[in-house]
Amino acid sequence: MNLGAYADFILAAYAVAAVVLGCLIVWIWLDYRTQTRILAELEARGITRRSERAKPHPS
Amino acid sequence: MIEGPGLRHAIAGTKKLPMALSELANPSRFLAVVEPVLPWLAAVTALALALGLNQAFLVAPDDYQQGATVKIMFLHVPSAWLGMFCWVLMSVAALGTLVWRHPLADVAAKAAAPIGAAFTFVCLVTGSLWGRPMWGTYWVWDARLTSVLILFLMYLGVIALWRTVEDPSRAARAAAILTLVGAINLPVIKFSVDWWNTLHQPASVFRVGGPTIHPSFLTPLLIMAVALALLFVTLHLAAMRNEILRRRVRTLRLMQADTAGS
Numbered sequence A: 001m002n003l004g005a006y007a008d009f010i011l012a013a014y015a016v017a018a019v020v021l022g023c024l025i026v027w028i029w030l031d032y033r034t035q036t037r038i039l040a041e042l043e044a045r046g047i048t049r050r051s052e053r054a055k056p057h058p059s
Numbered sequence B: 001m002i003e004g005p006g007l008r009h010a011i012a013g014t015k016k017l018p019m020a021l022s023e024l025a026n027p028s029r030f031l032a033v034v035e036p037v038l039p040w041l042a043a044v045t046a047l048a049l050a051l052g053l054n055q056a057f058l059v060a061p062d063d064y065q066q067g068a069t070v071k072i073m074f075l076h077v078p079s080a081w082l083g084m085f086c087w088v089l090m091s092v093a094a095l096g097t098l099v100w101r102h103p104l105a106d107v108a109a110k111a112a113a114p115i116g117a118a119f120t121f122v123c124l125v126t127g128s129l130w131g132r133p134m135w136g137t138y139w140v141w142d143a144r145l146t147s148v149l150i151l152f153l154m155y156l157g158v159i160a161l162w163r164t165v166e167d168p169s170r171a172a173r174a175a176a177i178l179t180l181v182g183a184i185n186l187p188v189i190k191f192s193v194d195w196w197n198t199l200h201q202p203a204s205v206f207r208v209g210g211p212t213i214h215p216s217f218l219t220p221l222l223i224m225a226v227a228l229a230l231l232f233v234t235l236h237l238a239a240m241r242n243e244i245l246r247r248r249v250r251t252l253r254l255m256q257a258d259t260a261g262s
Helices: A004-044 A050-054 B005-012 B019-024 B027-059 B068-100 B105-135 B143-164 B168-182 B185-195 B215-261
Strands: none
Touching (some): A004 B068, A004 B105, A004 B215, B027 B068, B027 B215, B068 B143, B105 B215, B143 B168, B143 B185
């Protein structure tokens, strides 16, 4: 694969896109982990939503 | 808006919507549908991106005038489409917030804004990197480039608004109004190359009379567009899921504060 005289521009364009979209993916994934962790901590302390409390106990 | 008594009111306001939308109006049901779908969607996105990059770098020929720089088009054009499409999606969601009071509408709008901003940024940077070897300059203040820059700045404005107003329902209404006002820019972007004399070329895919691009370039372009659209959908659904969870955290913290205060 020969990208010619402007290879730097082509590779820079794809690199920028990879970094920007990669950061977006990582940010969304980390945000999911943060929110689920906080929810688990709150529920472990007995703070649950009304709908969760209304659910019948599995046992 | 998502939790508590407001949810009943919000769902009552969605009675006239199609059944599928009404059913998904329940955030818990939305999560139940999205959770199992996301890993599959991510896998299909990865495969489509691999196929698209293979087409772009190994199958598509060099252009007789532009040489290999035409490969930037496979990234630049779909990013531009998605940057604009995302604002259309946010505008529909804004109507959902203001007119139908759909409880997921503002969740969808808030989740979409950073993704739209990212694609618009990629469009601007890749366009600039394509412009330097082809036009001899990274930037000109022509109507197309300037209107896309305005779109990017509007994304930043909406994101800032969401982060400034603490109450989600108040932020949703303000962001919805700003989004609908900003939608005026979309036809300006689309038709700027026809209305004004621009350095940017006119439309060559979505135009009356069909695409003017040779199939050897059009096929990789459309495959990359599908791949990046799949990435957009995957990220948007994941970000919507995060936003629902964030609002649950907020509700639980308010309950915790109430309990501590009483």
